[in-house]
Amino acid sequence: MSLLDSLRFTRGDTSVHNLDPRVKFMLTMVFFAASVMFLDLVPLMIVFVVQVPLVIIAKVTGEWIKSLKGAAVIACIIFVSNMLSFYYFQGGNLTWALVEYSLSLTFRFIVLVTSFSIFFLTTSPDKLSLALEKARIPYEFNFAFITAIRFVPVLADEAQTIMDAQRSRGLELDKGNFITRVKNYIPILLPLIINSIRRSLELAEAMESRAFGATVDRTNLYELKMNQTDYLTLTFILLCVALLIYAKLYLPSFPKLLGDAAIF
Amino acid sequence: MGIIEVKDLSYTYPHSTKPALTNINLTIQPGEFLLLTGPSGCGKTTFCRALNGLVPKFYNGEMTGKVEVNGLNTIEHPTMKLAQNVGLIFQNPDNQIFALTVEKDIAFGLENQGVSKAEMMREIDWALTVTGIQHLRQRATHELSGGQKQRLTIASVLAMHPKVIVMDEPTAFLDPVGAEHIFAVLDRLNKEFGMTIILIEHRMDLAAKYVDRIIVFNEGSLLSDGLPTDIFVSDSTRLLGVGIPRVLELARRLETRGLRFNQLPVSADQFYDSILRYLPEPTQEKSCNVIDLDMYTGEFHHQPVIQVNNLHFSYPGNVKALNDVSLTIHKGDFIAIMGENGAGKTTLVKHFNGLLKPDSGSVFVDGVDVSTTSVAKLARNVGLVFQNPDDQLFEETVEKEISFALRNFGFRDSVIENRVNWALNLLELTEYRERSPFTLSGGERKRVALASVLAWDPEVLVLDEPTVGQDYGQKERLRHFLVHLRTQGKTVVIVTHDVEFVAECQPRIMLMANSKLIDEGTAKEIMTCPEKLRQCSVAQPEITRLFSRLVPHGLPPDVLDVDEAFDLLLRHVKEAEQ
Numbered sequence: 001m002s003l004l005d006s007l008r009f010t011r012g013d014t015s016v017h018n019l020d021p022r023v024k025f026m027l028t029m030v031f032f033a034a035s036v037m038f039l040d041l042v043p044l045m046i047v048f049v050v051q052v053p054l055v056i057i058a059k060v061t062g063e064w065i066k067s068l069k070g071a072a073v074i075a076c077i078i079f080v081s082n083m084l085s086f087y088y089f090q091g092g093n094l095t096w097a098l099v100e101y102s103l104s105l106t107f108r109f110i111v112l113v114t115s116f117s118i119f120f121l122t123t124s125p126d127k128l129s130l131a132l133e134k135a136r137i138p139y140e141f142n143f144a145f146i147t148a149i150r151f152v153p154v155l156a157d158e159a160q161t162i163m164d165a166q167r168s169r170g171l172e173l174d175k176g177n178f179i180t181r182v183k184n185y186i187p188i189l190l191p192l193i194i195n196s197i198r199r200s201l202e203l204a205e206a207m208e209s210r211a212f213g214a215t216v217d218r219t220n221l222y223e224l225k226m227n228q229t230d231y232l233t234l235t236f237i238l239l240c241v242a243l244l245i246y247a248k249l250y251l252p253s254f255p256k257l258l259g260d261a262a263i264f
Numbered sequence: 265m266g267i268i269e270v271k272d273l274s275y276t277y278p279h280s281t282k283p284a285l286t287n288i289n290l291t292i293q294p295g296e297f298l299l300l301t302g303p304s305g306c307g308k309t310t311f312c313r314a315l316n317g318l319v320p321k322f323y324n325g326e327m328t329g330k331v332e333v334n335g336l337n338t339i340e341h342p343t344m345k346l347a348q349n350v351g352l353i354f355q356n357p358d359n360q361i362f363a364l365t366v367e368k369d370i371a372f373g374l375e376n377q378g379v380s381k382a383e384m385m386r387e388i389d390w391a392l393t394v395t396g397i398q399h400l401r402q403r404a405t406h407e408l409s410g411g412q413k414q415r416l417t418i419a420s421v422l423a424m425h426p427k428v429i430v431m432d433e434p435t436a437f438l439d440p441v442g443a444e445h446i447f448a449v450l451d452r453l454n455k456e457f458g459m460t461i462i463l464i465e466h467r468m469d470l471a472a473k474y475v476d477r478i479i480v481f482n483e484g485s486l487l488s489d490g491l492p493t494d495i496f497v498s499d500s501t502r503l504l505g506v507g508i509p510r511v512l513e514l515a516r517r518l519e520t521r522g523l524r525f526n527q528l529p530v531s532a533d534q535f536y537d538s539i540l541r542y543l544p545e546p547t548q549e550k551s552c553n554v555i556d557l558d559m560y561t562g563e564f565h566h567q568p569v570i571q572v573n574n575l576h577f578s579y580p581g582n583v584k585a586l587n588d589v590s591l592t593i594h595k596g597d598f599i600a601i602m603g604e605n606g607a608g609k610t611t612l613v614k615h616f617n618g619l620l621k622p623d624s625g626s627v628f629v630d631g632v633d634v635s636t637t638s639v640a641k642l643a644r645n646v647g648l649v650f651q652n653p654d655d656q657l658f659e660e661t662v663e664k665e666i667s668f669a670l671r672n673f674g675f676r677d678s679v680i681e682n683r684v685n686w687a688l689n690l691l692e693l694t695e696y697r698e699r700s701p702f703t704l705s706g707g708e709r710k711r712v713a714l715a716s717v718l719a720w721d722p723e724v725l726v727l728d729e730p731t732v733g734q735d736y737g738q739k740e741r742l743r744h745f746l747v748h749l750r751t752q753g754k755t756v757v758i759v760t761h762d763v764e765f766v767a768e769c770q771p772r773i774m775l776m777a778n779s780k781l782i783d784e785g786t787a788k789e790i791m792t793c794p795e796k797l798r799q800c801s802v803a804q805p806e807i808t809r810l811f812s813r814l815v816p817h818g819l820p821p822d823v824l825d826v827d828e829a830f831d832l833l834l835r836h837v838k839e840a841e842q
Contacts, residue, residue, distance in 0.1 A: 170672030206360035
């Protein structure tokens with residue numbers, strides 16, 4: 001869960017937070033493209049070196065490190081499974097090149113996690129929804145998206161309360177064989193479902209009472225406006241794209257850091 | 265022509281044979297502050313839904329008669345248009361907050377109406393100021409406390425500038441000070457901005473002093489309608505079991521003994537002004553006839569059942585919920601845990617049956633350490649009844665619901681049958697044995713939840729907010745029931761905000777604020793410390809508030825209920841006359 005937790009928006013007032021969500025999304029996509037296009041340690045490290053200052057500027061270092069911790073297990077699996085499979089694949093030759101290759105794969109994963117962390121940690125769902133609105137997604141979908149996010153903590157609380165209430169009545173969730181265990185969840189799921197139905201009715205009532213759908217020309221309190229930083233970032237993004245394409249087409253290969261000598 | 269005109273309104277919900285409203289006729293004038301009350305299930309909420317057309321358009325069903333709001337017929341105009349005239353605020357704030365930040369939620373209604381951004385900003389500023397939550401403007405809605413959420417829902421409706429605001433038990437989940445804030449906001453809207461307010465409320469001691477008209481519903485029809493004092497003294501209201509402000513009850517009883525009140529009081533202050541002429545001049549020295557406190561501590565030589573030592577607990581994310589709490593509950597004790605929303609009361613009682621385990625410190629139940637014992641085992645001794653029955657009811661019939669825990673605990677079938685019968689009988693649910701719990705009313709569901717815990721006869725019974733949303737009659741029933749349990753030597757712990765209920769039961773009180781146990785003592789000791797109560801967002805009961813003003817006149821401050829107040833005042837007035 002910690003991996004998902006670390007993708008939860010953290011409020012802040014930094015230039016990364018205030019970046020236009022569309023620009024920030026493009027930036028994320030450039031990071032994404034860069035890490036997918038190249039599988040050498042050098043370019044991946046360059047991307048990483050660009051990302052780290054962003055994390056620091058956005059003041060989300062703690063959350064980012066948490067997300068890396070969450071990703072650590074998967075990163076290890078990637079590294080180990082690569083080493084093992086290629087080791088057997090290449091006839092049992094353990095070379096530095098193989099280590100570097102596996103490291104790059106692992107590093108690619110970390111770079112990807114970081115780029116998504118930066119985006120989701122610093123982009124409020126409200127802004128995300130605005131971006132969606134600008135992309136001509138119908139408001140109903142947008143509203144559903146925001147409502148879903150809004151009710152995640154509420155439902156989580158409710159599920160916990162129901163679980164507590166039933167355990168107080170002697171329900172033991174992890175007792176018995178597989179079938180019994182599944183059955184044990186019925187007393188938890190039923191109230192949760194029924195409450196959700198009840199809740200959705202109340203929500204609909206409240207929506208009606210707040211003039212939902214009164215006009216098709218709905219206005220929005222927040223507006224997306226590109227400012228200077230956004231344009232600067234956009235320019236930077238375009239430069240990066242150009243650089244990426246150039247590197248991919250004209251640079252033959254990157255130097256290997258570890259060489260390719262055999263370890264044993 | 266009133267702002268609201270209701271003519272011959274009758275309404276039946278779909279799939280129902282009994283009408284929810286029958287033949288209601290009512291005119292409400294602009295600027296009135298009106299209180300709507302009556303026993304649970306009397307049609308109050310349905311009536312409110314009729315005011316903005318949710319009944320019958322959202323619910324379907326059959327409606328006859330006519331409702332007009334600001335001259336608009338609710339059938340002819342869609343709810344979303346009526347919303348600009350009538351703002352409806354529901355009981356549970358969580359189900360009417362749509363946005364992720366405070367200002368965005370206030371904007372929601374305006375956005376829906378297509379209001380320009382500049383105007384929205386103005387309205388938001390105004391709504392925030394009036395409700396006193398400017399400082400929360402940029403906050404995330406899910407981080408707000410219960411009281412703040414409820415004030416946000418008012419602000420959100422207010423921003424649309426409705427002529428009428430209708431609130432359905434807005435303070436049910438709030439601590440007393442939080443509730444006072446809400447009423448103060450409503451009062452200001454009414455007095456300063458001339459808004460018409462319609463309020464549904466059971467707790468008359470809190471609400472009566474603000475309103476200028478009361479309407480009582482019973483079984484879907486309008487039973488009485490008039491000035492608060494007239495309503496409270498009328499026999500029909502009394503027979504129905506509508507709660508009457510304690511100070512008014514006191515004044516009525518004193519009148520039967522020859523005292524005269526110019527106007528029957530609905531608040532402690534009004535009472536004080538009227539009783540003044542019967543009392544001797546205030547003396548400087550404070551009178552010292554506080555009741556000897558040793559008398560109350562005498563009964564606590566029983567064995568401890570729950571022992572909490574230096575308990576610390578934090579929720580994930582380092583949210584401190586309990587900070588160094590130590591307490592002892594003895595066998596046969598009757599305890600009320602009180603304090604502000606989020607003080608850690610529920611977190612504390614969840615340690616009593618091991619749902620939560622201490623981070624540090626220890627909790628012992630009957631000598632058993634909770635941190636090493638399973639919930640299923642601990643629950644045998646400590647029965648925990650949660651606030652909302654809907655968080656636990658799931659079976660097809662009431663009978664099965666009550667036997668659920670008994671089966672979990674592995675009772676024999678014959679024992680289960682006996683216990684179920686016993687619990688059904690005790691809570692007067694026998695007639696509902698074969699019914700589905702979901703078809704019962706809120707109060708009945710609450711009783712089923714209680715019965716389902718009581719059935720295994722735990723030694724300690726913990727009730728989380730047992731009086732929330734309960735009408736006066738239901739509360740009285742609960743009170744008698746708790747007294748009954750005590751005579752059987754059961755230990756009872758309630759977590760509650762309801763000071764008037766506490767004043768009548770007079771349990772030992774544990775006061776909590778900010779994750780800490782602030783103080784502990786008899787109801788009389790605690791209720792006479794206004795500073796400590798404030799710190800914990802608890803208000804004094806009206807009778808105690810009255811007597812704290814009467815201290816200079818030679819009366820003791822530690823008076824909680826009407827009976828005692830009556831005896832003392834009468835004796836005092838008689839003495840003064842001689």
